[in-house]
Structure formats: C-alpha cells, structure tokens
Amino acid sequence: MSYCVHCGVELAPSEARCPLCQTPVVDPAAPYDPTLPREFPIRSREQRLEINPWTTLALAAVLLSVPALICLLIDLLANGRLVWSLYPIGAFGMIFLGILPPVTLRKNVFFWTVAADVGALCLYLWLVQSLSGGEWFQTVVFPVLLLLGIMLVAMASSIRQGMLKGLGIPAMGLLLICVVTLAVDLLITATLTAQVRITWSAFVMIPCGIISAMLWLVHRNRALRSELKRKLHL
Amino acid sequence: MEEQRGVRQWFRLDNAAKLYPAISSVQWTSMFRLSFVMMEAVSPQRLEEAVNQVLPRFPAFRVRLRKGLFWYYLEENSDRFRVTEDAGHPCAPLGQGENSGYLFRVKYGVRRISLEMFHALADGTGGLVFLKCIVAQYLRLQGTPVPCEEGVLDPRCPPNPEELEDAYRKIPLDGVHASRREEAAYQMPGTPDPPHTLRLILAQMSVAEVKARASVYGATITEYLTAVMVFTLWQSQQRGHWQRRLPVKVSVPVNMRKFIPTRTVRNFAFYLNVGIDPKLGTYTFEETVQLIHHAMRYGMNPKFLFAGIATNVASERNILIRLCPLPVKNFVLSFVYHRVGERLFTTTLTNVGAVRLPSVMAEQIERAEMMLGASSSYRSNCAAISLRDKLCLTFTRDIAETDFERNMLRFLIREGIPVRVSSNQE
Structure with a gap:
C-alpha cells in the first residue's frame, strides 16, 4: 500500500497520483500498475450534452419557415405578386445557414460558424441588391x-x-x-x-x-x- | 397521496419534491447515489430481473414525471426497467426519455450495485430502503435466502399505503410561521468544470476511530465531521483575500422520521445550516466542535424543524401560488433557489448513518457508499454512510480544485484517523 507523502492518506492501488494534491506515487516496493482495475470508471475529460443536432435543425427549420410562409401569404394576398416578402424570407434563410455549423459540427466550430455567417450574409445582401438594384x-x-x-x-x-x-x-x-x-x-x-x-x-x-x-x-x-x-x- | 385517474395511478409531488423538477435543467438535475460494493462480481441480467421484481412493491418509484397545468405530477410507469453499466460519470442529469422515463438508474460495476435517484422521488432514507430491497432480491435470485428484516421489504406483499404518504402533511400547521431570512454564507472559490462532469474522491476510514476521536470532544460522528468541515473551510477563508467575512455554514439534512413516525419511502427530510461567523473573531477547533455540537442540538428541535417545514407547506397551500401556471412557478422557484437558496450554505454534509442489514446479506457486501450529485453552484459536497466498521465519505465536486477535500482529510490524518482514498480521476 502507498501513502501520499504530502497528505498522509493511503492511496488505493489504482491511483497513479494522489487525488488530493496530484503528487505522483513513487513506491519502489509497489510501483503503480496501470492494468489494475479502478474503483470507479475514469471521469471523461469533457462530456458534451447529448442533443441530437438534426432534431435541433428540424425544429429551427419549422420555427423559421412558419413566419416565412406567413410573410409570403400576406404579400401574395395584398399585392397579388411577390413585392417585399423575399426580404424577410431571405433573412430567415440567412439565420438558418448561420446556425448550421454550431449545431452540427464538433471541431473547428468557430471557423466554420464565421465562414457560414459571412457566406449567408453575403448571399442575403446580394439578394437585396438583386431585388433593389445597384x-x-x-x-x-x-x-x-x-x-x-x-x-x-x-x-x-x-x-x-x-x-x-x-x-x-x-x-x-x-x-x-x-x-x-x-x-x-x-x-x-x-x-x-x-x-x-x-x-x-x-x-x-x-x-x-x-x-x-x-x-x-x-x-x-x-x-x-x-x-x-x-x-x-x- | 396516491389517487386514481382512469387506469393509470398518479401521485402528487410531496412538499420537498415540488422544488426539484422546477430547478432542474438539461445541464443539472438534483441527484444522489447509493451503492453497495459486493464481495463478488455482479451479474447484470440477474440485477435487472431483481429490479423488475422489486419495482411493483414501490409504486412511488415506478413512475415518470409529467407536467400538469399548475404542478408536476408522477404518473405510473409500467415499462420494463433496464439496468446500465457504470461507465460514464456518476449522477448525470436525467435525459429526456432516458430509460422509459424512470426517474432513477440502477448501475452495475464489476462489484458495485448503484442506485442513482432524482431527489423528487425520495430522500436518502427512502432510497436506501429501495436499494436494500433490490440487492436482497438479487441475492435471493443467486440462491441466498435473505429474510425480510432490518428494513428489507417483502416484494411479494402489496405496497403499504403508509409507504406512499406525503409525510410533510403530518406536520401541524396551526399558525406556525418561521422566517426564511438567513445571512448568505461563504462560497468556496473554484474553476467550474464543463457541464455533465462530476469528480469524486472516496475516503474510507474506521467508524470506531472516528467515533473515539469525536467522543474526545463530546460530539457525535456527524457533529465532529461537520466541525472538521467548518473549521477547515474557515481556515481556507482566512487565507483568501475576501473583503466580506461571510459565515461558513454547512447544510446538514435532518431525517424527520425521527420526530414524526412514518413508513414513507418518499422525501421526509429538512435541513439545518450550522457554522461559525468569522466576524466574531478567530476559532480553535475545540471551540468549533462545541459550537457545532450545541447548534445541532438546539436546531434539531421539533419546534424549529416543524416551523420551517410548516412555512414551506403553507406556501405550497397558498391559493394564489396554487393558481399560478406551472411555467411561472418554475421560473420563480428556479430564480429564487439559484440566487438565494444555494447561497445560504457553503457546502452540504449528508450522513445516512449506519446501514443495518440482515446478517446473510451483510456477509455479501464489502461496503456501502453514498454520493451527492453536482450542485448547481459549483462547489464540493460530501456524503457519509457506514457499514460495519467502514465509514465512507464521498466528496463530489464540479470544480477543478481539491482544496476542500485535501484540507479536511489532512486534518483527519492529523487527528490520528487513517484515511484511504480513491477517485475517478486519471
């Protein structure tokens, strides 16, 4: 059995270092054996929330398409053609594209979020220019x-x-x-x-x-x- | 109380349980865990069979949580219960739809059987009765005849209505009212861990040695451990550069079954916040033990405890609060609990006490363990339980630093109590 030289506690054989002060176990008579069964499963470094990304995306798509459809209907009923509704519809599409990377990706999230946000904003503003001229x-x-x-x-x-x-x-x-x-x-x-x-x-x-x-x-x-x-x- | 609605039974949440669903979120649920470390390897299939045989005896746990317009309620759940491997970190928040909506988990390790329970279902005492019955049935399936004594219930008997009662309703209300006003306590500093992370340190020691040391100060084991906790926390506070010298307080749950006889397996506990006030000067350990000893004796008085509970029950029965829609109640309760409730104490020490088991069952169990899930305000907590001469203190934390555990265990070593530690850290 090994003891922590700083804390004085007896350490379980499965401990490579003292869990209280992180001092490594140095015991020539009983060197640390990593193959020994641990008393508890090892804590994972980081455990992400288990939220299905496709459910979140489907929910976002439904939430954004409802106001988009309402805008489209009002525009068509009031003017008989599309006059202004493409602006809000484009904006909803831009929001959807913007949330795609943070919801679906696990690595390089910031890079892809910025890329998607800039791309989506460019597309939207190009749409605005196409509709209004200039x-x-x-x-x-x-x-x-x-x-x-x-x-x-x-x-x-x-x-x-x-x-x-x-x-x-x-x-x-x-x-x-x-x-x-x-x-x-x-x-x-x-x-x-x-x-x-x-x-x-x-x-x-x-x-x-x-x-x-x-x-x-x-x-x-x-x-x-x-x-x-x-x-x-x- | 149990009530009938169509074919599915449903239960109102008890007074304490009403708080927990309201303050829970995807990232945090108030959980606790009780474990028995067996002498031999655990068979998962036999364990699952044992749980499903025992469950009908505990209708209060055979439920899923449902939302009503004004309150949450528990609805009968007849799905088969599945046991899971103890692979991830303990006391993880309950996922939506996890395990058919059951509000507890039964996990198996190589030799460990663990019951992780949502606090809305039961307190430590109720959870322990359930775990004892599961393990007793597991041993019976293995061929060990375990008698129904020492709190082991007979799974073949129909459920006793007294086991399902909301015992808080037995507290006399008559005009009793206690103020909830209390000074905020010192909060231990620490670097928060990512969500769904729980670090634990298990400290094992001899009951006889702790008891002998506690008796030197004329204190019980709970009073002595609380005093060690308060004293080492106070020493840490003195080393820090805090502008305000807030009191160091430990929240100690009190089993109310001692004061009002009941067989309920649901929640029936209250709490006592005891500690020392650094504004009054410096303290020696002897002074701290004496203060904690007297504070606990004074506080564990039916008059105080009943008045505290009566205030909560009166709020629950208030017609205006009852008429408030559930989302509003959730928002208010969650806001008040996280902003005020969690700040009233520095840490928690829950002591389930000595586990009593039928002798044939005790021979098959090496030790008992109890742990609290992560708190919502980033700190370390401690739970104690003992079986025979083995006292297990489990520290759980969702912060990186181990100052609290280190100081407390080093203090116990200096007091002459040998401590053995293990952890779930690499």
Missing part, C-alpha cells in the same frame, strides 16, 4: 465582409494558440476595428469619387488606435501592469 454589393460590402471574416478567424486562432492574451485581446480588437473602418471608408470613397483617400474613418481610427497602443503597452510592460494593479485594485 452595384454596392461587389464594390463595398463583399470585400469588407471578407476582410472582417478573415480577421475574426485570425484573431480567434491567435487567442486559441495562446499568442494573444489578457489586454492584448482588446488591443487587437480595437486594431481590427481600425482596419475594417479604414477599408469601408476607402472603398466607399473610391466608389463614389473614384479617388483613394481617408475621410471620416480618421475619427474612428485615431481614438481606437491610441487606446489600442496604450493597452498594448500596458500588456507588454509587466512592471507598469503590476503598478496599475496595485493602484487600481478593488
């Missing part, structure tokens, strides 16, 4: 949404891999806002005036950029961070 989708909206999606995925994977931590996350978030605002401004100006120049986005970029730089500085400087914690702790 060129704004391919000139402004599509590049901005694509950029936003790529930046969100890049930021999420940086957080997951531990490259972005603590105050670095809001600093990078604000930087992302700066880049997207700049892209929107440049694309709109280029479309309207055929010139590439910065206009209103400067008012967003300057405060966001300054705050982002400050947060990044605090994030990188351990002494400054500790001093701020000392002064501002609750």
Whole structure:
C-alpha cells in the first residue's frame, strides 16, 4: 500500500497520483500498475450534452419557415405578386445557414460558424441588391465582409494558440476595428469619387488606435501592469 | 397521496419534491447515489430481473414525471426497467426519455450495485430502503435466502399505503410561521468544470476511530465531521483575500422520521445550516466542535424543524401560488433557489448513518457508499454512510480544485484517523 507523502492518506492501488494534491506515487516496493482495475470508471475529460443536432435543425427549420410562409401569404394576398416578402424570407434563410455549423459540427466550430455567417450574409445582401438594384454589393460590402471574416478567424486562432492574451485581446480588437473602418471608408470613397483617400474613418481610427497602443503597452510592460494593479485594485 | 385517474395511478409531488423538477435543467438535475460494493462480481441480467421484481412493491418509484397545468405530477410507469453499466460519470442529469422515463438508474460495476435517484422521488432514507430491497432480491435470485428484516421489504406483499404518504402533511400547521431570512454564507472559490462532469474522491476510514476521536470532544460522528468541515473551510477563508467575512455554514439534512413516525419511502427530510461567523473573531477547533455540537442540538428541535417545514407547506397551500401556471412557478422557484437558496450554505454534509442489514446479506457486501450529485453552484459536497466498521465519505465536486477535500482529510490524518482514498480521476 502507498501513502501520499504530502497528505498522509493511503492511496488505493489504482491511483497513479494522489487525488488530493496530484503528487505522483513513487513506491519502489509497489510501483503503480496501470492494468489494475479502478474503483470507479475514469471521469471523461469533457462530456458534451447529448442533443441530437438534426432534431435541433428540424425544429429551427419549422420555427423559421412558419413566419416565412406567413410573410409570403400576406404579400401574395395584398399585392397579388411577390413585392417585399423575399426580404424577410431571405433573412430567415440567412439565420438558418448561420446556425448550421454550431449545431452540427464538433471541431473547428468557430471557423466554420464565421465562414457560414459571412457566406449567408453575403448571399442575403446580394439578394437585396438583386431585388433593389445597384452595384454596392461587389464594390463595398463583399470585400469588407471578407476582410472582417478573415480577421475574426485570425484573431480567434491567435487567442486559441495562446499568442494573444489578457489586454492584448482588446488591443487587437480595437486594431481590427481600425482596419475594417479604414477599408469601408476607402472603398466607399473610391466608389463614389473614384479617388483613394481617408475621410471620416480618421475619427474612428485615431481614438481606437491610441487606446489600442496604450493597452498594448500596458500588456507588454509587466512592471507598469503590476503598478496599475496595485493602484487600481478593488 | 396516491389517487386514481382512469387506469393509470398518479401521485402528487410531496412538499420537498415540488422544488426539484422546477430547478432542474438539461445541464443539472438534483441527484444522489447509493451503492453497495459486493464481495463478488455482479451479474447484470440477474440485477435487472431483481429490479423488475422489486419495482411493483414501490409504486412511488415506478413512475415518470409529467407536467400538469399548475404542478408536476408522477404518473405510473409500467415499462420494463433496464439496468446500465457504470461507465460514464456518476449522477448525470436525467435525459429526456432516458430509460422509459424512470426517474432513477440502477448501475452495475464489476462489484458495485448503484442506485442513482432524482431527489423528487425520495430522500436518502427512502432510497436506501429501495436499494436494500433490490440487492436482497438479487441475492435471493443467486440462491441466498435473505429474510425480510432490518428494513428489507417483502416484494411479494402489496405496497403499504403508509409507504406512499406525503409525510410533510403530518406536520401541524396551526399558525406556525418561521422566517426564511438567513445571512448568505461563504462560497468556496473554484474553476467550474464543463457541464455533465462530476469528480469524486472516496475516503474510507474506521467508524470506531472516528467515533473515539469525536467522543474526545463530546460530539457525535456527524457533529465532529461537520466541525472538521467548518473549521477547515474557515481556515481556507482566512487565507483568501475576501473583503466580506461571510459565515461558513454547512447544510446538514435532518431525517424527520425521527420526530414524526412514518413508513414513507418518499422525501421526509429538512435541513439545518450550522457554522461559525468569522466576524466574531478567530476559532480553535475545540471551540468549533462545541459550537457545532450545541447548534445541532438546539436546531434539531421539533419546534424549529416543524416551523420551517410548516412555512414551506403553507406556501405550497397558498391559493394564489396554487393558481399560478406551472411555467411561472418554475421560473420563480428556479430564480429564487439559484440566487438565494444555494447561497445560504457553503457546502452540504449528508450522513445516512449506519446501514443495518440482515446478517446473510451483510456477509455479501464489502461496503456501502453514498454520493451527492453536482450542485448547481459549483462547489464540493460530501456524503457519509457506514457499514460495519467502514465509514465512507464521498466528496463530489464540479470544480477543478481539491482544496476542500485535501484540507479536511489532512486534518483527519492529523487527528490520528487513517484515511484511504480513491477517485475517478486519471
């Protein structure tokens, strides 16, 4: 029989380490044998809720198709043809596409959710443009949404891999806002005036950029961070 | 009380049970588990047969939960019961439609027979009667003649109506009213685990050694263990940087069958929150034991306990509350319980006490275990049960840290009580 050198408790032969303090069992007279039967089944690392994804999707489809059908019927009864109902129907379709990845997937959920959301939003806005006319989708909206999606995925994977931590996350978030605002401004100006120049986005970029730089500085400087914690702790 | 409606029988939930379905969710159900570790390997087929032979004797457990317009109710369930392997983590929330809607599970391990029960059905005492009957029948099917004594009921007899009664209704109500106001307690810090995860540590010790140590302080085993718990929690609280020195309180369920004789196998328990207040200064262990000893003696008085229950029963009987639709009741009960009820104590120590079994049955059982399911507010809980000289304390938690268990067991070691531990961790 082995005892924990820290806690003093006797350990069951099936324990590789003390369950109280995680100290490994080192007993030359009775080395740990992983083939010994355990007293309890081992706790799984993570157990997901057993909800059937297809049931959830079917429920979502029914819930979304009821208001879509009502819109369609009202539009047809009132106008005798489709005038406005394709807008809400498109929106319901966009919501359905958006919930597909988080419900059905188990791996890379964030990446596929962002991809599906950007894709669904692009499809919907293209539909709106097709119904109302204009060129704004391919000139402004599509590049901005694509950029936003790529930046969100890049930021999420940086957080997951531990490259972005603590105050670095809001600093990078604000930087992302700066880049997207700049892209929107440049694309709109280029479309309207055929010139590439910065206009209103400067008012967003300057405060966001300054705050982002400050947060990044605090994030990188351990002494400054500790001093701020000392002064501002609750 | 049992009532008739068409061919299927149905039961009202008892006073305590009314709370549990309302506060349960897909992620959390109030469950507890009782186990017997047998001397020999368990046969699943024989166990399933034993459960299905015993079930008709317990109409209160042969049910599924149904929703009415104003209250939940239990409806007779005549489907065959299936036993399951003890493979996943214990006391998982009951899934919708799991096991034909039965509100309990019977699991088999290599040598362990476990009964996991939804608290809406019964308390620890009722659950223990059921488990004893299942295991007795299992042994009979194996060829061991187990007599119907020491709380083992005869499965061939018709159910006794007294076993199905809502014993809370026996409490005298006459104008009794106790305030529910109570100061919030210290909550142990911890990193929450993902849903459907329960970590357990089983600590085995000798009843005689714990009893001898408790008697040095003039306390019972429950009082002594509660005092150790309160004292080690208070020490942890002192090491932390908490701005508010909230009282450290342990919730100890009280078996009301001691005060009002009843044969009910359904819920009939109340609770007592005992502890120490750090605002009054520092404490030695001797002082803590004395405070807990006197608080429990003072609190375990029919006057206090009846008044607490009478207040709950009076609320249940209030016409305005009764007329409230079930979804509204669920929302209010769930909100109040999670925001207020769970904050009134730091942890729970439930002690079912010494298990008494017919001697031929006791020879076949190595030890008894009891554990509480995860609490809804991320903490560790503890349950105690003893068979012969083996006292089993099972700590269950849904947080990563083991500070609570470690401090308490190290304290018992320092008190001179040898402890053997095992867990469900890798």
